[in-house]
Amino acid sequence: MPTPTKGPRLGGGPAHERLMLANLAAALFTHKSIKTTETKAKRLRPVAERLVTFAKKGDLHNRRRALSIIGDKNVIHELFTEIAPLVADREGGYTRITKLGFRKGDNASMVQIELVLEPVAPKPKSAKKSAATEKAAPAAAAPAPAEDEAVADDAAVEETPAETVTESEVAADEAVAADEDAAK
Template identity: 80%
Template sequence: MPKPTKGPRLGGGPAHERLLLANLAAALFTHKSIQTTETKAKRLRPLAERLITFAKRGDLHARRRVLSVIGDKEVVHILFTEIAPLVADRAGGYTRITKIGNRKGDNAPMAVIELVLEPVNPKPKSAKKAAPAAAPAEAAPAEETPAEDAAEAPTPEVEEESTDAAADAGAESPEEGAAAEAAAEDAIVDAPAEDDAK
């Protein structure tokens, strides 16, 4: 049995409150958005989301439970055939409440409660989790392309960019970089001569 809310009921007695919330839910499902007081919107949200959860189940028992609350077959049909497929991928949070200021007559705080029918976009992974996953993906194409790189000689512009990047990073000066490249080329030239000697 649900725990009763403390404080005064909306409109009078508990039966009147149930009818009032059922009518608000029916209007919400029919029009997709309604304007009411903040208090009524906050009280309507759990009921509406519970009914939408039943509609997502879609079986006969769920339909009869929603009919016991709302009572209007046309509204229940709209809920099960139109609204439920639109929120099928959403895990919750089917409604949105937006405060719109106070009513002119009695200064009551007003709000708009609406159904959230936009498609769900999955959240992007955080940078910490995405960085290790991206590193192997970048390494794999580099391993697959040596045959293509061997056929094509690298252009001088690419070598200049890599030397500039190394200089900008503070790894070594351009003179040290040129000396290291010359030593590497000498080592490559000497290595085949030693292999032939053996």
């Protein structure tokens, strides 16, 4: 668990805070989204993310560690069997906090904390990284291939179709020719 904050705890003593965060985490894993105060959600986030990390590892030891925090076996089963496979590719950031406004009675800042279960889209490679990998690839292919590989490479070269000229390249060439004619 993260280090306790200085000053007053949520709801009283440290034991009560720990139990309250465990109950909030159980509700979060059961319902996938809960509405609570901003302070409680910010304190819940590291606890919930740590439990999801235990679930991603999935072994018996981590199951028992999660069970020591949340005592409900049904919630732990749901966490390990349903939630963990959905966030298997995600490296962190399993929760999302969205502000909702203020509560009517005491004007407390209310938020919705939810699990982020959408699949992770791989990041596109930037032009700098792809250019660096293209430069590294020919350097790796520099050693002379064996005779069998050389014959296979020659056959592959013969089978590849000739380069085709795209319409945009043709249009660009015509524009350059027109500019040259206009200059004369």
